[in-house]
Amino acid sequence: MSVKGGYFIGETFQNIRRNFLMAASAILTVAISLALLGSVLLIRQWTDTIVGRWRGNVEINVFLRNDASEPQIQAVQSKISSIPDVKEFRYVSKEEALTEFQEMFKDKKDLVENVGPGVLPASFRITLKDPEEADAVGDQIKGLPGVDEVQYASQTIKRLTAITNWVTAGMAFFVAIFAIAAVLLIANTIRLAVFARRKEIGIMKLVGATNWFVRVPFMLEGLLTGFIGSVLAFAGIYGLAMLTRRVQSLAPIFDAAVGTGAAIETGLILVVFGIGVGILGSGIALRRFLDV
Amino acid sequence: MITTDKVSKVYKNGTVALDNISVDIQKGEFVFVVGPSGSGKSTFIRLLIKEEEPTEGNIWVAGKQINNLSSWKVPYLRRNIGCVFQDFKLLPTKTVAENVAFAMQVIGRPKSAIETHIPQILELVGLREKAGNYPDELSGGEQQRVSIARAFVNRPLVLLCDEPTGNLDPKTSTGIMRLLDRINRTGTTVLMATHDHSIVDSMRRRVIQLEGGHLVRDEDRGMYGVGAQA
Secondary structure (H helix, E strand, O other): OHHHHHHHHHHHHHHHHHOHHHHHHHHHHHHHHHHHHHHHHHHHHHHHHHHHHHHHOOEEEEEEOOOOOHHHHHHHHHHHHHOOOEEEEEEEOHHHHHHHHHHHOOOOHHHHHHOOOOOOOOEEEEEEOOHHHHHHHHHHHHOOOOEEEEEEHHHHHHHHHHHHHHHHHHHHHHHHHHHHHHHHHHHHHHHHHHHHOHHHHHHHHHOOOOHHHHHHHHHHHHHHHHHHHHHHHHHHHHHHHHHHHHHHHHOOOOOOOOOHHHHHHHHHHHHHHHHHHHHHHHHHHHHHHOOO | OEEEEEEEEEOOOOOEEEEEEEEEEOOOOEEEEEOOOOOOHHHHHHHHOOOOOOOEEEEEEOOEEOOOOOHHHHHHHHOOEEEEEOOOOOOOOOOHHHHHHHHHHOOOOOHHHHHHHHHHHHHHOOOHHHOOOOHHHOOHHHHHHHHHHHHHOOOOOEEEEEOOOOOOOHHHHHHHHHHHHHHHHOOOEEEEEEOOHHHHHHHOOEEEEEEOOEEEEEEOOOOOOOHHHO
């Protein structure tokens, strides 16, 4: 086996050297397609984390019209207290809203100075027993007289989920196209390698080399192409994950950095995919172009 | 060692390359297959190494019936058969020694065996000093010796030669024939397709003559042609 092992490795690298440009473009295509796949996986993970966190503390804000009368407000309040899904609620008057606002933006003088009394509406803040019921509760309050707007995070969640679904679907489409391109490029690289060595292959078959002996260097070449490409993609994804952490430390509002663990996990998935793409590509080439 | 029983080969375009050929070649024999171009000599050799399948009939080589041999066993059949061609089929990027060693490498022989066998076989074909040269630095006769060394290095039971002297001048050809004769004396069966009259006539070995795919003569210690043709 030692002779064979050395032989196979030597032949594999010779093939890659001979066809360096082809091999390089195949490797880059693998890297790009897998980096895209990795991004899709990470984005999914990221949005799942955010959505999950938001779901946990859904609060409904019922903003009242500025011209809402006292009886209307009373009616809204009694309606809210009659809904069984409501855990607790609180009335926030215009004055309280202003105080809260001034507290929240005390660093930004211009902002505070521009917002005078009466600009911010009064509101009810409702916490639910079950966040899933936000829609049902919201619908019951929406049309009441004196109510201006009912806001709750689940709308945002829905919108975010819809957007990420579209984004991931779009990216998955490109991932598929790039993956096919990667397989075909690898197949073509192997085809050229087979063509460059057809004389040798002929002699090998003539003196009784087994079919597997002829195939192995080419299979290794495909596998190596996929592997190197996936390692590049791994590095890219890892860099991206580290970047999200940097963004988080600069702007804490982005409360969803990708953890190192998740990045490595995704990277390993990419490596498996890369090797798969490599084997598939060389398999196709050998089936079609190597008559053994 | 080689037996064909009513073997015919019709190519897809309808050409009848061989028609009802039955021969029986014993171990250690030296046999010429003669005939003009297109008489079926090359097809006959291609059938023996299973590069072509017979349309009809059965073939035995080295004790095995090969016409129904499954394809994964073909490499093992070929390890019993050495092949020498008119165009040498050497790898230009490998040295003489590497070209010969290649035949041992690809069937998985250990490095130690390769290191002991290569000098011996190069000695046998008289190219010991040219071990490090590349094929394009050699004469035609020397290149053919390399290809014979490669065909013989794994000690096959049968050596098949398709016009081995076709590209060589008469003097060089004589040298090659001496080498093939020497290999034959080790007990290796040699089958050589040729249309070189003088070689066949001077060696006086068994002659199988093909004409248009038919077996027209099978004669011990024969000449190239019969009677007036000789």
